[in-house]
Amino acid sequence: MRIAISAENNNGLDSLVCQHFGGSPYFILVDVEGQEVKTVTGIENPYYGNHQPGQVPRLIHDHKANVMLTGGMGRRAIAFFEQFDLQPVTGALGTVRQALQSYLEGKLNGADPCAHSEHHHDHDHHHEDYH
Numbered sequence: 001m002r003i004a005i006s007a008e009n010n011n012g013l014d015s016l017v018c019q020h021f022g023g024s025p026y027f028i029l030v031d032v033e034g035q036e037v038k039t040v041t042g043i044e045n046p047y048y049g050n051h052q053p054g055q056v057p058r059l060i061h062d063h064k065a066n067v068m069l070t071g072g073m074g075r076r077a078i079a080f081f082e083q084f085d086l087q088p089v090t091g092a093l094g095t096v097r098q099a100l101q102s103y104l105e106g107k108l109n110g111a112d113p114c115a116h117s118e119h120h121h122d123h124d125h126h127h128e129d130y131h
Helices: 055-062 075-083 096-104
Strands: 002-007 026-033 036-044 067-069 087-089
Touching: 002 096, 026 096, 055 075, 067 096, 075 087
Parallel strands: 002 067, 067 087
Antiparallel strands: 002 026, 026 036
């Protein structure tokens, strides 16, 4: 299984989790088998600072990830990930290693839209008809 984690920096498992996936400068891709980490790869977000809805979910999909761990994301982003058959998971905190451990232990699962996303991310407003 490949897990993508939004990150503030490109320090592998020691990277800090970015709290909003779309504003993430990096993504850390972690291949795991069971509870064991096999490979860790950092990639730059080519859309950092200027993303359109759907671009980042497609990027993560193109990198063959199965799960997207992040601090938070808006409703629309959750829907895009689900369309790509990727599991969005919010609530990740701390380092990539800590977030990954929480996910693998079953402490993180599911995605709730950010309560504040309507105020900070104008691309999330008034777009309930994206299916």
